[in-house]
Amino acid sequence: MEFFNNHKTLFRTALSLFIGLTLIVAIMPAINNQENNAPLPNYEPLSPEVFLGKKSFIANGCVACHTQQVRNVAMDKIWGSRPGIAADYAGITRTDFWRNTATLMGTERTGPDLTNIGTRQPSLAWNLLHLYQPRSVTEKSIMPAYPWLFEVNTGLKEGDVEVVVPDKFRKDIKGKIVATQEALNLVAYLQSLKQPSLPDGKTPMEFLYKKEEKPTINSANKAVLPDGKLLYTQNCGACHQANGEGLKGAFPPLKGSPIVLSEDLELFVSIIMRGYDARPEYAVMNAVGTDNNLTPEEITAIINHEKTNWGNNAKTVTPEEIKKMMDFIKLTSKK
């Protein structure tokens, strides 16, 4: 065929076919998405500090292991309360003259998804310690340590944020380990990662591939509680540790804790629902129960896990008691 023997027409044809298809599957959808999506009403633009933190996140290649996308499948439900939508990314534009837009959606989940990490783990103390040495808070973590985001000073200056590192990970460091501004920015960025809620009246997309709900078997009229150990690991273990012993100077132990063992539930449930900052020797605790939308059944399971493990041996509680206490706390906090 003559067509195949003329290099100009042949290569022109191949190139046009490729560019034509490219226009349809890449450029037009990309422009369409860019033009027709706006950020959600309660989307917060990045503050200068957070923006610097995001740049640090990009520079260190965190996206290699952490995604920022909640897919519309049920297995992703633990990473956010609703599937991600185009509007979630609409506020992200070119980083600077040298760098492209960074939606940081990622393709590998060697570590957890970070879409909603600002809600799930907002604690400054935990995040700094975790950055300094991930294995000091999560033994089995394989995340790199970022000691170069910290400096060692002999004393503390005004405004310094000290990181209390367990002796095992101090490696003969004598002075105070202090977070640099870059570390603080990076944590500020992580704290800013929250899935904004949809405007009122909008129902989010459904998660697909839901697991069939197991019918709760009411043996002896007792509702089957969710897995307390799993909930504890997901919501509490990062700070208080799997063995309930906490970390010295950062997170208090629950093993043998009077609050955990006490029969008075008011303080216990209040700490879970509203956070706690009464003891200067430990870090601030955030309102885990409220932030993570824990149900009375889930909180009951967590409390019972804490009351009956690591040598703790206190009376377990029922969801009804907890529900009552939660309502009471809601009432008092509104005043």
Added chain:
Amino acid sequence: METKNIFSESGIIITMLLIAIPIIAASILVMIKAKAVLKKYLKKKELEKFNEYLKGLSPDEIEKLEQRKREHEFSLSNLELSGDKEPIDCKGLIDNISEVETLRFVEQKKKSQPRPYIEPDLSKLILWYLGCATFWLLFGTTVGEYLGIKFVAPDVDQYSWLSFGRLRPVHTNAVFWGWASLAMMGLAYYVIPRVSNVPIASIKTGYRSLVLINVSVILGSIFLMAGINNGGGEYREYIWPVMALFGIGIIISLQNFFKTIAKRTTKEIYVSNWYIISAMMFLLVIAIIAYWPSWQNGLGETIIQGYYMHQGVGMWFMLFNLGLMYYFLPQQLNKPIYSYSLGILAFWAQILFYTLIGTHHFIFSAIPWWLQTVAIIGSAGMIIPVVAGTTNFLLTFKGSWNKLSGSYTLPFYLIGILFYFTGSLQGTAEAFRFTNLVWHFTDFTVAHSHLTMYGIICFMLWGFIYTVVPRITGKEPPQITVGAHFWLALIGLLFYTFPLMYGSTLRGLMWMEGTKSFIESVELMAPYWLWRAIGGSLMWFSHVLFAYNFYVMVRKKDEIEIPKSPIDILRAKQEVDKQTITN
């Protein structure tokens, strides 16, 4: 635990089978021994009887036996047909006889074919390309190996420049743009003038490209380690000024190739050139689209990223290598490609389907659902070019399978072709919605990309390099190290990918189940990450051998050779005589 449960555990069954093997073998051995003892006893009895009989032999009988003994001892003198003249081969028919005096530990493979004429300047350019590529292979995979170790020992170092997130793109980009791209370009500088039957338009341009691409990878690697990157899209980590250098390098060589093809003395354009020129044009298109800022806001970035990253592997590496394969495979088998038109069909089908599949990296994400579906359909459509290509190559092999065992290059070709089939179809399977649920975000993707980028691209490139370089330099690599390179790379790749695929499947299922915490899925992967590091080490070592082989093939210094053939001996004598006269 109940007893019946124990015996239904696969681990127990396998262990019992393993223990049974030596027991059964020992029993058989005992029986054979017992039989031998019995047989020996019976023979002894028989011998005693026979000795009695010997004592009673008559002289007549003895004479008959001796007569028969003499008849048996008759032999020829070996000169009955030839007489006593010296043998002579006056037409030089028998030559190059290789007598094997030692034990053969390594099978003798066929020598490289005698070299066709290649301009010495072009030869030098090609060797420079391949040499730089070899360096980037070693560099890139050393980094990769180190990253694999970091999965097992995360605190092996704590320097910012060597931290995982920064080093990972250094590895991928160095092997992409440094190793594979430079090797492909070097080979194209060999193939294009040959199939066009004209000299290359400009050798200088070749050197300019080489320098630009090398500078791009050097700067890119340094920038990535210093924390300067483009913002996270895979293979798009180099910032635009660095990638622009690479792009310019490709543009000028593309022009160079195009001019060469325009001057061709053959009427038709051989299909290799279709693939190679298109790959270079398409790479430029995707790089410009990927770096142009007008359509990158919000999800636009992700849509472009999916498109770019997959066209990068499919339209640059795969298309280019297929083009090279259409030249080298028929060359090495010494026969034409099975079906030229099948190659043309695969070419158009690849463009039609491959272009569509980019977004299959973001299935279930916020990208429009119709676009995800198009990507999945395109992935299924890829069966057409993949099957067409594989069939074409395997049918070219047909009838020449015997050449496989006698060649040190063809095994690389064959493995490349086989992985082209399995790796590509695995990609199709991964794109389906259900498999995506299990495997997406796990290390299955990493295993897949190594099965393809390594199994297909690297094996093919090695095959081509071992074919071309001896033709250019006239020197062959030691066959033992080529064999070791092949087997270490192959076994290493299997150790790398299979445990990773198995572990990732378990991890994906654990995520879907949702009853265990995330960190338990990290713990689960630990043994498979260890296997990956072991496989990676084998692969890495094979690259050291490859680098050595390359060195042997190109080193300038000749070994001192004692002349063996009559021509060489006479020539050597003339030279020696000349020297004595001038002295």
